[in-house]
Amino acid sequence: MKIAIQGGQASFHHEAALQFFPDRDVEIVECNLFRQVCSALVEGRVDRGIMAIENTLVGSILPNCSLLKDFPLTVIGETYLRIRQHLMALPGQQLEDIKTVRSHPMAILQCSDFLQAHPWMVGEDAFDTADSAKEIREKKLSGIGAIAGRLAAEKYELEILAKSIESQKSNYTRFLVLSHEEESAELSSGKCTLSFSTRHKPGALVDVLAIFKDLGLNLTLIQSVPLAGRPYEYSFHTDFEWGNRTAFDECLDLLKSETSGLHIIGVYSKGELPPEQVLTTTE
Numbered sequence: 186m187k188i189a190i191q192g193g194q195a196s197f198h199h200e201a202a203l204q205f206f207p208d209r210d211v212e213i214v215e216c217n218l219f220r221q222v223c224s225a226l227v228e229g230r231v232d233r234g235i236m237a238i239e240n241t242l243v244g245s246i247l248p249n250c251s252l253l254k255d256f257p258l259t260v261i262g263e264t265y266l267r268i269r270q271h272l273m274a275l276p277g278q279q280l281e282d283i284k285t286v287r288s289h290p291m292a293i294l295q296c297s298d299f300l301q302a303h304p305w306m307v308g309e310d311a312f313d314t315a316d317s318a319k320e321i322r323e324k325k326l327s328g329i330g331a332i333a334g335r336l337a338a339e340k341y342e343l344e345i346l347a348k349s350i351e352s353q354k355s356n357y358t359r360f361l362v363l364s365h366e367e368e369s370a371e372l373s374s375g376k377c378t379l380s381f382s383t384r385h386k387p388g389a390l391v392d393v394l395a396i397f398k399d400l401g402l403n404l405t406l407i408q409s410v411p412l413a414g415r416p417y418e419y420s421f422h423t424d425f426e427w428g429n430r431t432a433f434d435e436c437l438d439l440l441k442s443e444t445s446g447l448h449i450i451g452v453y454s455k456g457e458l459p460p461e462q463v464l465t466t467t468e
Contacts, residue, residue, distance in 0.1 A: 260451025
């Protein structure tokens, strides 16, 4: 199975792909941009795509919500990954030897407390977490560390000098599994991702939200997304869970009458935090 990801081998997107497809032979297709992931799917060059959509620290990834509107893609699943950041370098070095730390800007930000506690280390922005580790191995860069996941340390044979250096331990990213083919899931319970616009009248959004409340559906995400070429107009990217198929079908019927541009992006099984990643108060 060919799976397109944003970033390089051994990145967190790569980990998410392996986590969702643990029993499949996976070939990772690297893309620089999330838009390229979508294009690879539409053009038939890959079978699936993995796309981060929200993080517990930074919230929704708004550009990716927009891509789900712009491309004819279907969400067929989701997976949650605990983001553990490690400092790694060429073997044989100590913490005091590391003067520069490279990684994706978000990873450096997530590890700001660690860098502050080690003031001789200077954070340096790079394109990707795993690619930072790859560059250290390929160029044999001494005195330079990378912040990345354990998979990157294993793949590029780097030594982890400090484990789990992220400032907030309850750091999870939700990844969507995408397909270009329309795939309908006949589920008795599950999750739905959709987008819609509301009519320009007072209380229009409140009326829509009341549909979910009245039917007992759990609205887990609602994110306004700007409409291109229509200043100050928005659509709403929404996720909700249901445990009753009748209530789910009724919800869709009511949304059709109360909204415009209703687009069902995916109906799929709800993802769960892996048991080994559930946080405890002592972690």
